[in-house]
Each structure stands twice: as C-alpha cells, then as structure tokens.
Amino acid sequence: MRFHAPRRLGIVGAGVAGALMSRAVLRSNRFVLTGLADPDPDVRNRVSAEWGCPAFIDATELVTSGTVDVVYVAAPTAHHLGAVSAAAAAGVHIICEKPLATTAADAREAVDCARRAGVSLLVGPTVSYDPRYRVLRQIVTDRRLGDLLSVQATSFTDWHRRRTRTAHDLDAAVGNGLLLRQGAHQIDIVRLICGGDVRAVSGALHGGAGGAEQGFSTQLSFANGVQANAYYDGSGAVPEADELFATFTGGGVRVHPGGLHLYSDGQLTDLPVDPATSVWDQALVEMDQTLDGRIPIHDGEWGLGTLATCLAIYEAAATHSIVFTHQSLYQEKS
Amino acid sequence: MRFHAPRRLGIVGAGVAGALMSRAVLRSNRFVLTGLADPDPDVRNRVSAEWGCPAFIDATELVTSGTVDVVYVAAPTAHHLGAVSAAAAAGVHIICEKPLATTAADAREAVDCARRAGVSLLVGPTVSYDPRYRVLRQIVTDRRLGDLLSVQATSFTDWHRRRTRTAHDLDAAVGNGLLLRQGAHQIDIVRLICGGDVRAVSGALHGGAGGAEQGFSTQLSFANGVQANAYYDGSGAVPEADELFATFTGGGVRVHPGGLHLYSDGQLTDLPVDPATSVWDQALVEMDQTLDGRIPIHDGEWGLGTLATCLAIYEAAATHSIVFTHQSLYQEKS
Numbered sequence: 001m002r003f004h005a006p007r008r009l010g011i012v013g014a015g016v017a018g019a020l021m022s023r024a025v026l027r028s029n030r031f032v033l034t035g036l037a038d039p040d041p042d043v044r045n046r047v048s049a050e051w052g053c054p055a056f057i058d059a060t061e062l063v064t065s066g067t068v069d070v071v072y073v074a075a076p077t078a079h080h081l082g083a084v085s086a087a088a089a090a091g092v093h094i095i096c097e098k099p100l101a102t103t104a105a106d107a108r109e110a111v112d113c114a115r116r117a118g119v120s121l122l123v124g125p126t127v128s129y130d131p132r133y134r135v136l137r138q139i140v141t142d143r144r145l146g147d148l149l150s151v152q153a154t155s156f157t158d159w160h161r162r163r164t165r166t167a168h169d170l171d172a173a174v175g176n177g178l179l180l181r182q183g184a185h186q187i188d189i190v191r192l193i194c195g196g197d198v199r200a201v202s203g204a205l206h207g208g209a210g211g212a213e214q215g216f217s218t219q220l221s222f223a224n225g226v227q228a229n230a231y232y233d234g235s236g237a238v239p240e241a242d243e244l245f246a247t248f249t250g251g252g253v254r255v256h257p258g259g260l261h262l263y264s265d266g267q268l269t270d271l272p273v274d275p276a277t278s279v280w281d282q283a284l285v286e287m288d289q290t291l292d293g294r295i296p297i298h299d300g301e302w303g304l305g306t307l308a309t310c311l312a313i314y315e316a317a318a319t320h321s322i323v324f325t326h327q328s329l330y331q332e333k334s
Numbered sequence: 335m336r337f338h339a340p341r342r343l344g345i346v347g348a349g350v351a352g353a354l355m356s357r358a359v360l361r362s363n364r365f366v367l368t369g370l371a372d373p374d375p376d377v378r379n380r381v382s383a384e385w386g387c388p389a390f391i392d393a394t395e396l397v398t399s400g401t402v403d404v405v406y407v408a409a410p411t412a413h414h415l416g417a418v419s420a421a422a423a424a425g426v427h428i429i430c431e432k433p434l435a436t437t438a439a440d441a442r443e444a445v446d447c448a449r450r451a452g453v454s455l456l457v458g459p460t461v462s463y464d465p466r467y468r469v470l471r472q473i474v475t476d477r478r479l480g481d482l483l484s485v486q487a488t489s490f491t492d493w494h495r496r497r498t499r500t501a502h503d504l505d506a507a508v509g510n511g512l513l514l515r516q517g518a519h520q521i522d523i524v525r526l527i528c529g530g531d532v533r534a535v536s537g538a539l540h541g542g543a544g545g546a547e548q549g550f551s552t553q554l555s556f557a558n559g560v561q562a563n564a565y566y567d568g569s570g571a572v573p574e575a576d577e578l579f580a581t582f583t584g585g586g587v588r589v590h591p592g593g594l595h596l597y598s599d600g601q602l603t604d605l606p607v608d609p610a611t612s613v614w615d616q617a618l619v620e621m622d623q624t625l626d627g628r629i630p631i632h633d634g635e636w637g638l639g640t641l642a643t644c645l646a647i648y649e650a651a652a653t654h655s656i657v658f659t660h661q662s663l664y665q666e667k668s
Contacts, residue, residue: 238586252572
C-alpha cells in the first residue's frame, strides 16, 4: 500500500480528450483534478464550473501556478511542444496526447526538454494502453507460442463522421489528418506487439472526398525481423472494429473485444481481459507507476518513434518508395 | 437451352486437385470425363478404375488421343508449360492450375502457344472463382457504392499442416512454396476486385521452421489508384478464414462465408450468395461459357499477371524495395 496524497493533475485543452481524462481522474484514487487551461474564455468558464477546478488561460499559467504535479496536454498538436517545454521548465510531469508533435524535430526537442528537466513524459493515451495488448505483449516476450513472425492489424472507425472535418482538421502539416491523429493508435499497438523498432516502412493512403485522408495501409519491418501489416479506414462506412492477429512459430493469437484467443496445437484457449477501464485510466496508472520508479512503455522516445513511423508512411506514400529509418528510435526495455 | 453433346474433358495429374475436378465433372451436365494422365503407374491404374475413364502415361499421349476437347492440367507447376504446349498443338482447350508456370517467361510462352493455336486457356481454379467475388466485382464496376478506394484481404489456412512439406514442396524455384501455390488464390481475388492491373508491389515473407514460407504480406498499388493490402498465414495455427473488406467512397463491403455485407449510409444490406458449388465447378462453367464465345476473366493473360505479382512479392521481399511492374500485364475487360 502507498499512502502519499493524490497527485495533482491539470488538463490543458478542454475538448473531448480533456473531458475523458477528467472523468478518469474522478475515478482514480491516485490523482485529483486541480486545474485546467483553455484559450476560449467561454469554454474555460463553463468547464471550470463543470469540473470544479480553477481555470487558467494557457499551459504556462497552469504549470507555473504551483497547483499541479502532472499536466495532461490535450491541446491541438501544434501547441504540444510549447506546453511540454513550459511544463518541463516548471518541473511538472507530462502526459501528452498523440502525436507528440507535428515534426520529428519538435518531438525530439520535447523529449529532450523533459529529460533535461528530469520530469516524466508519457505520450498517450492511445489504444495501445488497452490491457489486451499488454497481455499479448507478454505472450511475445515470454515466448509462450515461440517466436513472433508477423502481425496484421485492421481498424475501422467513424472518425470522419464524428463531426464535419474542416480543411484545418485534415491538414497533416499542423499535426492533423487521419494518419497522424488516428493512425498513431494503430501504429502504437503494432509497435507494442512487434518490439517497437521500425526499420522499413511502405505505405499508401486512400483518399475520400475533397482530398481528405480516408484511410491508409502500411507494411512495417521491425529490427527483430517481425513483419506487420496495418490497414485503417476512418470513413465510418463499415462498423467500428479493431482486429489484430499475431502469428507465431508455435501458434497464433486473435485479439477480440473481450480478450484474446490463443491458438496452439489445434486448441483454442480463451484469455478474457477486463476491458472495463478506459485508456485514460490506463495512462494515469502508467504515470502513477512511473512516478513510483517503474520504467514506462509509452515514454517520450516511444511517442517520437510512433510519430516518426507515421511520417514515414506519408513519405513512402508520396514517393512510392520504402522508407528506411536510419537509426533506431527506440530501445527495447526489459 | 444448348443442346450440343457434353464436352470431353481429360485430367493431367491424379492428385488432390485432379480428384476435385473429377467430381466437378461428374456434377456437370456440360462435361464428361474421358481420360486422365499420370506418370505413376500405380496411381494411374487405381484412379482409372475409380474414375471410370482411360488412363494415359503423359499429357501428350492424352491430348493427342483424340478423346478430349478440354484438358485440366493439375501436374506439378514445372510441367505446366509442357502440357499446355502439347494441348495447344493438339487443338485441345486448357484449364491450367495456378500458378501458370514458374517464371514469367514460361507463362508468356504458354499464353502465346494457346493464342497461336486458337485454343482457350483458363488459369485456375482459384478462390477468385467463388461467386461472392464476382458479386463484389459487379458492385465495383456498376459503382453502386461509388469509387473503390482500397481492399484488405486476410487469409488463414492450414496449408503447412495438410501434410508434411518436403524441401521440394517448398522450393519456389520449381513453382512450389506457399506464396506461388497458395498466394495465387489471394492475389487473384484482390486483382479481380481492384481491376487487375498491378503497378507497384511491396512485400514481406514470414518464415517458419527450416526456412519454409509460413506466410506473407503485401501491399499492391493498381493502375486505377486503388490500394490493396493482403496478409496470408498458412501455418494452420489460426482457424481457416478468408476475410475481405472493400472500402468505397460511399460505403464498404465485407465478404463473409455466406455472402456479402454492404454498408452504406449507416445501413447494412445482406447479400446472400450461394456458395454451394466449388471453384472447380465454377471453372468448368467459365470454360463452357468461353467455348460458347464469352470473354473469360481467368484467361492466360490473367494467370500471367497473377504469377508476375507473386514473383514481384518475392523480389520486393528479397530486395527490401518496391517493385514496379513496367508494363501492364492485364487489359481491363468490359
């Protein structure tokens, strides 16, 4: 049992992600919500009353107020680096929404800021925080089914139908667009299962009306020889589903909504996994454990690797070539 | 109604595929089985009695016997060109098992032989003969859901467990190996849906014990801009399943065991398709229609295109590059 007081958490950006995190904080006995920042005065005042916490104009004011130990950055991606560097300078730990930044250089700077300041930086919450993928990762690392050979991931979402997407919403140059914002979920999952270290990327985008990215497909080669295919469609035409198959030398695993199906020697073993908690709850758990000294999975280097992979898919699609990442962005952790 | 006598069909190679075709011929009222050829005298005599038809030593003896109008070539791939050229020289029409040959040059020669002789050459039967894929192809061509954007195909089979595979069974150089022998099914399906004309290929193989090809993944770009991902695992670890999603500007289609699910405007339409007949029955139907003057889908050029795509996946996997096919191997038919 740990008896320290709940950690004080502030939220930058009172949009959908911020609201989901506020609810996860309410459910947590390890965190308490002590502040929010949003540039829109109407939003700020309304949400401050709703969430029952003080409101600040921007990330800098929030992190320098002395009222937060951890900040969750859910502002638009173009503001991530500014918020991360302000938090790091103030000695505040950070959970930053994906993608970490809009360019690999900005993401590198964000990671370095946090490291120099000695604060913890997690990038998430993505769907890879889902405990089913932690279970699958464990099956990979303990070699229960032998060596992992390949992974195939398919995601169908209604991202384009959730609301009308403006041109700005879809502009990859400012960190928007389906691949950077939603692809990060799928790439995170695939990296988590395959070991993280992507060495070669091919990719193709498929476009919807008005040049919007409706989906993408990619093929990833990992440093350890594992191959992965990922296919994403965000049109909302097909019912929402995340499917993942992992093929091993000694069997296979299919991730389903309630857990995992293990296939080995012609036998099916059902591994139920409680999916009750959200990925926001899971991100809080990981931050809590990180502050207690555990090495996190979804740290800044991890987030940088996922961003770099997404950017490589854009490059591969635009140049009709395979993009090789010239140096490892990720060190496998024990 | 057509009143001509059943067409006389001979089978070269009394293995698994030959036996399946013999049963399809029994079910057909358009074909009658009049001969078989197999190099193994024990097999030849036993099967001749079982199928109730004369046996010949080799393809040449069968096609020059004057007893067959059509020959089904189910000998090992390395013997396809010899059997096709013998049949063409004898004026006998040909259904050749996939892959058409072990090299693109041999496949080209087989196609040219048949064309010069004025005989019909079909390459199959592959899973793309399944009527569900004909229905999906029709949805693409009549633009019922708008433009096709992308396709994702997943196949899990027990190919490696059906029997012990020798090194020869797995040798791509003689037309064996999982990708050439089984990949042809999946590539055929994807080509049928996407328009056929593959222009760029990336690919990766994943290997099982002893260097065998356990599966592959590939990303295909078509001349019409459609993107496709295909993933194949033949380990038998995961239950057998063929899944295919097609994403359109105005909806999506999921092929399921009993037919197709159409998604459009948030509505699901179920299109049941009778899967009762086998792909061997379907191949006989296509040959019958071809001999009545219809333009076939699975002609020699088609088979050459599928082989070339499979060979490009090998090349892309070996060279870690995207392979561009420099000229169209396929002319879209109306």
